[in-house]
Amino acid sequence: MSKSAKLAVLGSINADHILNLTHFPRPGETVIGEQYNVAFGGKGANQAVAAGRAGADIAFIACLGDDAIGERIRAQLAQDRIDTASVETVSGEPTGVALIFVNGEGENSIGICAGANAALTPDCVARHQQVIADASALLMQLESPLESVLAAAKIARAHQTQVILNPAPATSLDDELLALVDIITPNETEAESLTGIAVASDDDAARAAEALHAKGIATVLITLGRRGVWLSEQGKGQRIAGFTVKAVDTIAAGDTFNGAFITARLEGKSLHDAVRFAHAAAAIAVTRPGAQPSVPWRAEIDDFLLQQG
Numbered sequence: 001m002s003k004s005a006k007l008a009v010l011g012s013i014n015a016d017h018i019l020n021l022t023h024f025p026r027p028g029e030t031v032i033g034e035q036y037n038v039a040f041g042g043k044g045a046n047q048a049v050a051a052g053r054a055g056a057d058i059a060f061i062a063c064l065g066d067d068a069i070g071e072r073i074r075a076q077l078a079q080d081r082i083d084t085a086s087v088e089t090v091s092g093e094p095t096g097v098a099l100i101f102v103n104g105e106g107e108n109s110i111g112i113c114a115g116a117n118a119a120l121t122p123d124c125v126a127r128h129q130q131v132i133a134d135a136s137a138l139l140m141q142l143e144s145p146l147e148s149v150l151a152a153a154k155i156a157r158a159h160q161t162q163v164i165l166n167p168a169p170a171t172s173l174d175d176e177l178l179a180l181v182d183i184i185t186p187n188e189t190e191a192e193s194l195t196g197i198a199v200a201s202d203d204d205a206a207r208a209a210e211a212l213h214a215k216g217i218a219t220v221l222i223t224l225g226r227r228g229v230w231l232s233e234q235g236k237g238q239r240i241a242g243f244t245v246k247a248v249d250t251i252a253a254g255d256t257f258n259g260a261f262i263t264a265r266l267e268g269k270s271l272h273d274a275v276r277f278a279h280a281a282a283a284i285a286v287t288r289p290g291a292q293p294s295v296p297w298r299a300e301i302d303d304f305l306l307q308q309g
């Protein structure tokens, strides 16, 4: 397959321990949970799975622990149509873990132990640089060491591989990294961390997008939850509404959006149509519990869009 159709995803892998409860515990409070599940997650893996199930030709650069759950995750990634040759098993380290509370409104609160994800160092990235060089697009998030994200972005730039950064979880970033990004996809909180502009309206989103364009980023997509996405290309912005569904939990909704969006772009869809495709994938994901268990396959996304007319 030609370089133009290939996707590389670099990022984290976690085992998600999910506890559903009526409300988040306050400091000092114990809340009896209603349901407990362990599911496969991690922002990098979720985005890779979303791309794989949506039909992308995808290779994943990541690190797993040398434990039983790591082996199960590797097998599942392969079933999700992902090339796992660049997923390293790190001896003596556990697979990353996320502890997730989900409240009665479907909102979540997450704490993470990086485990093997911390071994995704710049040296590790260098071992897999050919995967980035061969790809047309590189999709990353911020659950991996920042210096590794920067190293990967530099390799991508040197080989004309487009860089898509989902800057989650929220943090501030150096201009050096932002200048290497072609498409950025923050949510409102992440956009505020990057620009200092609180995003509560379309005007705010337009101003935050301008600030990110000024850092050298051509395309800015600010996800706005139920209000859709603010899409700004070279300073021209528009809001693209999402689909209304009954959400049970929003874990991995953003990850599903990112994986589906870049898959659609690599197929040649316009930015607008790729956002609509990604909205559909994310809308399906929020109707189901968990991270990767909620990520839809291509046929489901196509059916959903057909039903929307």
Ligand code: RIB
Residues within 6 Å of the ligand: 012, 014, 015, 016, 040, 041, 042, 043, 046, 097, 098, 110, 112, 143, 251, 252, 253, 255, 291
């Ligand atoms: O974006 C959702 C993901 O964040 C979860 O799967 C969890 O692992 C954390 O990384």
